[in-house]
Amino acid sequence: MKINQSLKVEPIIEEKVFSVSEFLDFLNEKLKPCWAIIQGEIGEKIWNYPRFTYFNLLDKDGSVLKCFVWREVIENLGIDLESGGMKIKVMGYPEFRKDKGEVNFQVQRIELVGEGILKKQYEILKKKLAALGYFALERKKPIPRFCENIGLITSKFGKGALKDFKTNLGKFGFRIFFYDVRVEGSFAIDEITQAINWFNQNMPKLDVLVLTRGGGDWESLQPFNSEDLVKAISASKIPIITGIGHEDDTTLADLAADLRVSTPTDAAKILNENWKLASIKVYEFGRNLNLAIKGNFKDIKEKIIFYGQDLVKRVKKEILLKAGRLDDLMRNLSLSFKGYFNDFQILERNFQQNFLTVKSLIKNQELKINQLSEDLNKDQSRWGTAAKKNLKQQEEKLIRSSPILKLKQGYTITKDSFGKIIKDPTKLKISQMIKTKFYKGQVSSKIKEIE
Amino acid sequence: MPDEKFNFTKAYQEIEEINEWFQGENIDLDEALEKYERGMELIEKCRERLKEAENKFEEIKKKYTAEE
Numbered sequence: 001m002k003i004n005q006s007l008k009v010e011p012i013i014e015e016k017v018f019s020v021s022e023f024l025d026f027l028n029e030k031l032k033p034c035w036a037i038i039q040g041e042i043g044e045k046i047w048n049y050p051r052f053t054y055f056n057l058l059d060k061d062g063s064v065l066k067c068f069v070w071r072e073v074i075e076n077l078g079i080d081l082e083s084g085g086m087k088i089k090v091m092g093y094p095e096f097r098k099d100k101g102e103v104n105f106q107v108q109r110i111e112l113v114g115e116g117i118l119k120k121q122y123e124i125l126k127k128k129l130a131a132l133g134y135f136a137l138e139r140k141k142p143i144p145r146f147c148e149n150i151g152l153i154t155s156k157f158g159k160g161a162l163k164d165f166k167t168n169l170g171k172f173g174f175r176i177f178f179y180d181v182r183v184e185g186s187f188a189i190d191e192i193t194q195a196i197n198w199f200n201q202n203m204p205k206l207d208v209l210v211l212t213r214g215g216g217d218w219e220s221l222q223p224f225n226s227e228d229l230v231k232a233i234s235a236s237k238i239p240i241i242t243g244i245g246h247e248d249d250t251t252l253a254d255l256a257a258d259l260r261v262s263t264p265t266d267a268a269k270i271l272n273e274n275w276k277l278a279s280i281k282v283y284e285f286g287r288n289l290n291l292a293i294k295g296n297f298k299d300i301k302e303k304i305i306f307y308g309q310d311l312v313k314r315v316k317k318e319i320l321l322k323a324g325r326l327d328d329l330m331r332n333l334s335l336s337f338k339g340y341f342n343d344f345q346i347l348e349r350n351f352q353q354n355f356l357t358v359k360s361l362i363k364n365q366e367l368k369i370n371q372l373s374e375d376l377n378k379d380q381s382r383w384g385t386a387a388k389k390n391l392k393q394q395e396e397k398l399i400r401s402s403p404i405l406k407l408k409q410g411y412t413i414t415k416d417s418f419g420k421i422i423k424d425p426t427k428l429k430i431s432q433m434i435k436t437k438f439y440k441g442q443v444s445s446k447i448k449e450i451e
Numbered sequence: 452m453p454d455e456k457f458n459f460t461k462a463y464q465e466i467e468e469i470n471e472w473f474q475g476e477n478i479d480l481d482e483a484l485e486k487y488e489r490g491m492e493l494i495e496k497c498r499e500r501l502k503e504a505e506n507k508f509e510e511i512k513k514k515y516t517a518e519e
Contacts, residue, residue, distance in 0.1 A: 070459075095479045145460055145463075146463065148459065169506060171504035171505060171506060172501070172504060173500065173504055173505065173507075174507070175505065175506070175507045175509070176506060176507065176509065177509050177510075177511055178508065178509065178510045178511065179513070180510065180513075198511070198513075273502070278459075278463055278497070279501045282463070282498055282501065283498075285470050285490070285494055286494045288470055289473065289487055291493070292470075292473035292487075293483060293487045295472075296478055296483050297480075300480055417455070
């Protein structure tokens with residue numbers, strides 16, 4: 001066995017030797033998870049530095065725990081630490097200080113103990129947070145009218161807050177997503193703020209968050225008076241309803257919430273309210289719509305009948321009016337035509353009379369013409385005979401005076417070369433040609449001598 | 452997660468608006484019929500939704516929370 005064991009290949013574990021610093025680091029690593037909540041009284045002296053503070057936490061039996069706290073932890077408390085017996089609870093872990101070789105309690109959170117001091121702290125914080133606007137009405141988000149999806153933040157081990165909420169919630173098909181938290185004690189603040197953040201990150205479409213817990217003494221409600229929780233409520237994108245404690249407990253969380261009710265039961269009731277109203281109203285709306293549409297049809301039917309009657313009346317009236325006008329027109333027309341007919345008859349009569357006159361005139365003229373024609377014929381024959389006789393006489397006269405007859409009797413006619421009858425020979429010239437006409441023929445001769 | 456197929460709030464609000472519209476004057480018949488039908492359809496849906504009454508309860512599992 002021994003041989004076998006010696007044959008095993010095992011790493012050689014060397015004895016570890018720490019330096020002091022390394023050992024303190026090692027210890028501090030081990031001590032860090034030793035979270036604790038310790039209650040005690042603040043000692044006679046507080047060492048304040050700009051960024052941190054030291055104080056001793058004492059027990060009545062004289063036990064002392066040296067505490068280190070960063071300035072911001074005290075600021076979150078809202079009120080300064082007082083030396084000489086102030087009761088507090090500190091939450092944190094122990095740590096060795098390497099420069100002094102002593103254990104300090106690293107305080108992560110401080111809570112006040114005792115109703116009097118808590119009220120004082122409450123008032124101071126309330127004033128501070130109000131001044132920062134955390135409770136302002138304009139920051140409040142509206143609660144949806146019909147919340148269907150609810151994030152519920154409370155404890156399943158509490159004094160019936162969960163049961164009260166669930167049993168009072170009406171059966172309206174709510175979907176409740178329950179996040180269990182501690183609602184009392186030093187861990188409560190972190191758990192509640194985590195729950196609010198979780199819903200905002202993972203279920204941002206929820207209609208509302210309900211943060212609730214049952215009644216308790218003022219000290220037990222302290223998580224709801226913390227600055228951290230007020231800030232978490234204020235930062236939530238999902239609206240938050242709080243129902244914390246009793247009627248007269250108004251925590252800072254209540255003031256920061258978008259809607260505050262007194263108790264878990266009230267929180268359930270307020271979520272029921274609009275659903276209850278809607279389930280009644282929805283029937284009422286149905287009835288109203290039916291009545292309204294019927295009313296409208298009736299209204300329109302009446303209007304149609306009314307307009308129909310009115311239309312008949314109006315058309316009738318119009319027709320009568322037109323008929324009257326037409327009658328007038330006819331009357332005027334017939335009167336006008338009557339005048340025309342009368343005039344025409346007179347004209348016709350006149351025309352007939354004139355026609356007869358013209359006819360007799362024409363007849364007379366015809367007779368006259370006939371007479372004239374007859375007379376003319378008679379005259380013509382008479383005048384014709386006389387004219388013929390006269391003409392014979394004239395002809396004879398003419399024949400007697402004709403130059404031809406003179407020529408026949410032996411006379412001649414002499415003309416110059418221009419055909420002009422020569423009556424005075426003195427105007428002639430020697431050698432000028434002249435023509436002499438006889439009864440039968442003519443001769444041309446040259447002048448030899450003028451006498 | 453919440454389903455969004457039927458939005459009760461929107462439907463209910465529309466019913467209220469239709470109801471109010473019918474209280475008004477000078478109602479056009481065609482529009483009235485259209486609104487009436489829409490209103491009745493929404494009312495029916497809302498009634499159905501109100502019938503689905505049982506609440507659902509679900510606890511969030513906090514595997515990742517530090518102190519548990």
